[in-house]
Amino acid sequence: MLSFESDYIEGAHPKILEALTKTNMECLSGYGADAYTKSAREKIAAACSLPDAQIAFLTGGTQTNQIVIDTMLHQYEGVVATQSGHISVHEAGAIEFTGRKVLTLPAHNGKIDAAELDSYITDFYNDGNHEHMVFPGMVYISHPTEYGTLYSKKELTEISTTCRKHKIPLFLDGARLGYGLMSKQTDLTMTDIAELCDVFYIGGTKVGALCGEAVVFTKKNMPLHFEHLVKKHGALLAKGRLLAIQFDTLFTDDLYFEISRNAIERAEELKNLFIKKGYKFFIDSPTNQQFVILENEKLKELQKNVKFSFWEKYDETHTVVRFATSWATTSEKIAELEKLL
Amino acid sequence: MLSFESDYIEGAHPKILEALTKTNMECLSGYGADAYTKSAREKIAAACSLPDAQIAFLTGGTQTNQIVIDTMLHQYEGVVATQSGHISVHEAGAIEFTGRKVLTLPAHNGKIDAAELDSYITDFYNDGNHEHMVFPGMVYISHPTEYGTLYSKKELTEISTTCRKHKIPLFLDGARLGYGLMSKQTDLTMTDIAELCDVFYIGGTKVGALCGEAVVFTKKNMPLHFEHLVKKHGALLAKGRLLAIQFDTLFTDDLYFEISRNAIERAEELKNLFIKKGYKFFIDSPTNQQFVILENEKLKELQKNVKFSFWEKYDETHTVVRFATSWATTSEKIAELEKLL
Amino acid sequence: MLSFESDYIEGAHPKILEALTKTNMECLSGYGADAYTKSAREKIAAACSLPDAQIAFLTGGTQTNQIVIDTMLHQYEGVVATQSGHISVHEAGAIEFTGRKVLTLPAHNGKIDAAELDSYITDFYNDGNHEHMVFPGMVYISHPTEYGTLYSKKELTEISTTCRKHKIPLFLDGARLGYGLMSKQTDLTMTDIAELCDVFYIGGTKVGALCGEAVVFTKKNMPLHFEHLVKKHGALLAKGRLLAIQFDTLFTDDLYFEISRNAIERAEELKNLFIKKGYKFFIDSPTNQQFVILENEKLKELQKNVKFSFWEKYDETHTVVRFATSWATTSEKIAELEKLL
Amino acid sequence: MLSFESDYIEGAHPKILEALTKTNMECLSGYGADAYTKSAREKIAAACSLPDAQIAFLTGGTQTNQIVIDTMLHQYEGVVATQSGHISVHEAGAIEFTGRKVLTLPAHNGKIDAAELDSYITDFYNDGNHEHMVFPGMVYISHPTEYGTLYSKKELTEISTTCRKHKIPLFLDGARLGYGLMSKQTDLTMTDIAELCDVFYIGGTKVGALCGEAVVFTKKNMPLHFEHLVKKHGALLAKGRLLAIQFDTLFTDDLYFEISRNAIERAEELKNLFIKKGYKFFIDSPTNQQFVILENEKLKELQKNVKFSFWEKYDETHTVVRFATSWATTSEKIAELEKLL
The missing domain is CATH 3.90.1150.10 (Aspartate Aminotransferase, domain 1)
Known part of the structure; x- marks a missing residue:
């Protein structure tokens, strides 16, 4: 039919299966201590024009959102998202499972409005009871959004500026990032995104991989002992090659x-x-x-x-x-x- | 070198890569609603001589231990394991991360002694302060153990009997199950294990798969809405085919x-x-x-x-x-x- | 000034201080195993016309909300509340801290509308993606609400009926219950509340006690090993007398x-x-x-x-x-x- | 009988009840924003010879251990305690409930041995797999211990030195601190303890109060937004006066x-x-x-x-x-x- x-109804791009097959019998150390992980990181850093980027590979989108949010927030903080955001609605409570509250703002074509975000945070600190409320500690946006829409460069810049004004990180969920970057209506490049966001991920599962998302920490802000934290969340693959070889292939020759x-x-x-x-x-x-x-x-x-x-x-x-x-x-x-x- | x-230094058995390649362009629904998941489940149930087995596919061992333990325990319970058990030492606190305590017993060649287990549980209920202590709510064993050793059929039967006496489930971590079953010194079959355990998993990552573990609930005791709970733990793959096709291949012709x-x-x-x-x-x-x-x-x-x-x-x-x-x-x-x- | x-700006009703002083040197067992706990439970059960009521004493409102919600929900469930509900806004993320999501509905004068609640739950189960969403597993209302308003008997009955239709418990936060029951505009008695709710609490902190809330489980539905679970949440007082004597006094002669x-x-x-x-x-x-x-x-x-x-x-x-x-x-x-x- | x-079988020291009664009708702000909280803090700081001490009041011992440990550890860390430590055995899994692992060392008359502690931490970092293990992030001792024994000044100094060598905080559970300080066999003063520990608590519940423990952060190391974190744990009392007036009384005239x-x-x-x-x-x-x-x-x-x-x-x-x-x-x-x- x-x-x-x-x-995500098809398998992987044929070049990925070829690469997995070709490298199959190479003996590689586990947990990301292999040459393909290193190579994939370098290629992604180059694609972001960000030589210092710290990059980790995870298996799926909800897992990535859960780990990034849980490991980057302070204990008194929650994450701000739209009411229609994936983490607000369709992640089975995975964010709350790790003790974090999702604070919601209205969605405009699936997007956060920078001025509303600024008011929200400003009002929070002006509220005499705010010590009894969850602090806004990160902003989560998806790009493309859950409704397929895109932030313009101007919009993303305004949100980024608001986050920096209030000293909280901006996290972009790029489960479908490739489709956003190749849209004919976008004026955002991956380099722009790497510059404007504090952390984002490049979706593989929905863009040609069997599984896998590449998280990019853009400001040398990867949480300490991140590999340990990934394992603590049950998300560390023994055969790191599975994710590394896929991203190494995807970021070869602009695939x-x-x-x-x-x-x-x-x-x-x-x-x-x-x-x-x-x-x-x-x-x-x-x-x-x-x-x-x-x-x-x-x-x-x-x-x-x-x-x-x-x-x-x-x-x-x-x-x-x-x-x-x-x-x-x-x-x-x-x-x-x-x-x- | x-x-x-x-x-887990090599990739996957070549037949797995062949199967992934052959089925690659088939359009399949996500999250386990595909024909390969169904087929893999049937083959594993048959291999366990347990037509009613409920089977779920997860990505890795620590993830599987975390999810099985967290979703099967009552809130007042912890899991009993040896001091050298994988969950006690080498899972980065993944069990505690979900709020569960690991209660430890001495290891004898890596194994739990059924008599010590029985005393432990009996003493627990005799202790006047036990309402302030974590209840033993499940027994975790690994087979082969972390030291490569094996439970005999007699030993496993004694542990199973002790668990049933105290009405708590027995969970067997089979990250290397194939190597245990093919050992020349074992008298245990997969059918025995399915009969004696309440839940166990068949390791794929260390036995020929790129990734993946097959959890078998043997007593119609899979937690309600298990797919939801897997997603809540960040562990649900969109492309369920990745795990299903691998296990379907591994359980074809006794591979x-x-x-x-x-x-x-x-x-x-x-x-x-x-x-x-x-x-x-x-x-x-x-x-x-x-x-x-x-x-x-x-x-x-x-x-x-x-x-x-x-x-x-x-x-x-x-x-x-x-x-x-x-x-x-x-x-x-x-x-x-x-x-x- | x-x-x-x-x-909660004053201390306790003088009769409470008298009772604490009068009983001060009696040697009483800890953790609720004392005669005053028994007596207070009996008096509250009588006030609810519910001889079978199971009653626990906790220290404060947020603690009570956290423990009741966390111990009564299944792992795949969250709690439904209004957007202005205390648990939604002013509890520092205490509900999410235990892994539970607060699902919000609009507030009408601080209150949930039974028809909106019914639609929400019905739509949830009709949504093809609901396995990836948090299940509505309990309804939380406050009475009086955070805005001082009250549910009428008709309104509470409708909400209760909706909860029973969907087989989820109704939890009433009565931090200020006394003030609701004595309002000249209410037609609800404590007996009505005990009948219509599955669990509710009678606030002490804001109604004459130094501290303390009495949780009433009305349907023999107190979670198993509740004392253990209270301790696990860090909320069990060694000197249970402190709470018991206060409630024993408050429920003597209709104080x-x-x-x-x-x-x-x-x-x-x-x-x-x-x-x-x-x-x-x-x-x-x-x-x-x-x-x-x-x-x-x-x-x-x-x-x-x-x-x-x-x-x-x-x-x-x-x-x-x-x-x-x-x-x-x-x-x-x-x-x-x-x-x- | x-x-x-x-x-903890009796109520409170009569002077405490007198103070509660005397101040009962004073209108005081909630959540610790009252003059008695300020006064109690100053008196305790003076008793510790530590003008800069940051002091918080909590309700009970398990609650205090849970909150101090949970808010001071990094996400990759657990707490080291003896096998017979209160947090290891008798707190209903309250530490694990917040996601933290208790790492155990042998008890010698209920006490940790500084040399064993040093070896444990040193071996941890020498272990090639330690990224997959929980990092020792704090040392927990009780004084007096669960067996009534006491650390000598020499022993406490050695443990403190070991902690500082490895840059992790030392936390002393003083549920019965008064009884330790007044023992005829101790050479430790409260000033010594404040100097050698990074955080400790002065037990009230077992030493004359109706309830209450005073946590002393000795190195300006109180976690940021601690009041919020206390509320998030469900532990913030609305009537802060209850704890404050008790400690104010206990620390007046060396009571x-x-x-x-x-x-x-x-x-x-x-x-x-x-x-x-x-x-x-x-x-x-x-x-x-x-x-x-x-x-x-x-x-x-x-x-x-x-x-x-x-x-x-x-x-x-x-x-x-x-x-x-x-x-x-x-x-x-x-x-x-x-x-x-």
Whole structure:
């Protein structure tokens, strides 16, 4: 069955499987003490124009959010996110599991507004009872957001400036970072992101890897004994090669960016197809996730032949659904969908 | 350089890479809702002679121990283990991180003694202050143990009987289970283990997989909403296929057992080599980890050409080191070592 | 200086100090194994018309909320509260500290709306992604609320019915319960509350005790080994007599209700005074907390002679402040305030 | 019935009840923002000869241990204690509940040996796998110990020196500190303790207060936003006056020391009585807890008329029991016991 269910329905980019196969019988030390980990770190640091970047490889997105937030916050602090942020809603309470509160702000097209953020923090310190409240200790944003939208350079700069004004780190969840960077509507480069954020991660799971996210600490601010803390969270892989070789491959010859571009181009075809067929969009997304409003009857009919994701109820007779493209989506697949619409 | 550093220095069994490659472009739903997860579960249940087994796939050993222990204990309980148990010493406090205490008993060749366990629990309930102490709520054993030793069927039955007497579950950490089952000195089958334990895991990371452990709940006792709890611990993979396809391959045509046998046979060659050369063993291990006592001078010399693991100080002039074989170790490698000894 | 800062500015009702003094040299066993604990439990059970009630004494409100919520939830559950609930805002993240998420609903005069609650839970289970979200596992309400308002019997019954429909417990935070029960605008008795809630607490700290809250489990649903769990949270007093003798006194000859009535009568005098002087109220509170809107200039002037609490900014030139009466407030004090207004 | 069950069977020293009664109707701000808190802090700082001491008041011993340990450790650290330490055995897992591991050393008469401590930490850092182990991040000792024994000035100095060598704080649990300081066999003063320890607490619950422990941070090392952290742990009292007035009274005119001396003098009478009657001691305790070996038959007989505590099984026919004196024990009580022995 035709599937646009998510951007993690296929395996890995073939070059990754080739690299894993080619290096398979090399005897490598565990836990990241291998040459591929070193090489992958260097390539990512170069791609960020940040020779001093400290880079760690983790397995998945929720795990990465949990570990970064838990290890960077002070005990009296929580993390600020939008109400629709992944950590606010869809991580099974993984952030709270480690004792941290998620403090929420309204989402505007999935995004935090810098002025609202500034007011929130300022009001917090002006509140006479704030010693009994959780301190805002970090700002979490996702880019692209959970609704496929993007921060402009101006917007990200304003948020970064607000964070620095209040001396708290800015953390960018880049589970789909490649798709954000290759969008035709972005003016942000990876170098900009590395400069404006204190920590961010480059998503692999949704962008061509079997699994894996690369966390980049941009200000020599990796928590002390980070490998220990990763193990304490149950997240340290014995065979560090699995993550390292994948990222080493993705950051060789710009593969990460090239395959991300494919998702964007297919998403445009998808968008045009929906427009042509008279569908309405729930939000204008410039990345690989497209949110379409379907009549409930149409939805049921379509589900017989195509997989896509339920997103939210729109009204009594309509539903918002998501179609996602990925590094692996082909134009043929879009053409097949056209026949079905 | 020749390496006997651990049983996770190579990648994955070639058949696993083949299977990952062959299935790579299939579009599969995430989080375990795919056909390979179903198939792997069925094959493992069959290998355990336990059609009702509930099976979950996790990424690594410490993660598995953390999640099983945290989700199966009541809030007033801790887990009983030996003082040398992996969870007691080498998991970076991952068990305590989730609020659980590890209660320790002496290790006898790395093993818990059933009579000591029984006394411990009986004395606990006889202690007038026990409401202020952590309740023994589960028994954790590793098989093979951290010292490569094995429980006999009689020993495991006694521990299982003690656990049932006191109505607490028995959890067996099988990070190296294949090597235990293929040892020539064992009288335990996987069916025995499934019968005697309430939960156990079949190690993949150290037995031919890139990563992955298969947790088997043997008494329809998988905690409610286990997938949610795995995500809450940051451990749920989006691409469940990565773990499923590996275990599906390992449990096709007895591959898991066959490749485990190789490690045992190579370990025997290794053992004989050390005996022939007049080395002494720290402990008599019937599995793939061999613990040799080296003079410190000899150790330094050997390290120039061979990798092995520091284990512990033996006395002022000697050190205990570990040589490990694996599914991938060849007789040629042992022959090369002979030249160096 | 005249103070209406809170309802915990005075010590304890004199009868409590007398009882503590009178029993002071009696030798009593610790941790609640004394006759006063038994007696206090019996008196409270009688006051609730609930002979089977299980009752525990804790030291303060946040502690009580933390322990009740943490010990009653399943691992996959969080607690539902209003956005202005004490646990949502003013408990320093104590709920999240134990790994639990607070799920928020809008507040209507500080209260949860039963229909909104029902929709929230229904929508949760209808959401295809709900396994990745925190399950609603308990409802938390405060009565009186943080804004001094009260649930009617009809409203509480509807919330209770909704909870039972979805099989989750209803927890009522009664930090100021006495003031709610003695309000002239309530139709709820303690017997009603005991019947409609699964667990609730009777506040002592703010109603005449030096410290202490009495938690009432109404459905034989006290978590197993609760004393152990209280100690695990660091909350078990060695001298259980301190809490027991206070509650034994408060529940002798209806002292708890009598002294609560005083706060209500003084609050009415206070309210009338403000009305007479032309002040406006932020919310219409039928209990001991009165929320007045002050011009910022007036606020500064008044602060020179009277203590009250900053509540929130109203607009650029006005502020909401709180005046609280208590069991100990005298009419003389109100008269003094009149002179100052 | 005659009771030597513990040192917390009576209420509070009468002067404390007088002070609570006398100040009862004063209107005081909550959470420690009152004049008595200030005064008590100053008196304790003076008693420690440490004008810069930072002092916080908490309710009980386990709570204090949990909060001090949890807020002072780094995330990769655990606390080192003896195997018989209160935090190791009798705190219901309260330390692990906050994610911290207790690392144990052998107890010698209840005490840590400085040389063993030094070896333990040195070996830890020499262990090639230590990144996967919990770092020793604090040393916890109790003084008097759980067996009533005392560190000499030399012993405490050695432990302190070892801690400073390895740059980790020394935390002294003084639940019974007064009884240690007034022992005739001690050469340690409170000033010595304040100098040698990084943090310690002065026990009130067992030394004349209704409840309460005073934590003294001796090196300007109180964790940032400590009041917030106390609330986050559920331990902040609204009526801070309750703890403050008690400690203010105890540290007026050396009351704390005087009443402690009484317990010591009565313990000597008790000791002499047991010696005279031919009883044997389990350990030689110079403080208020006396550990006597009783024949099981004698134990049963005695229990009919006297309360004391079961400590541990000695052999098949004998049991170790504890008799405790306190600030309130009278010579008449000892005389009554003599009649019964």
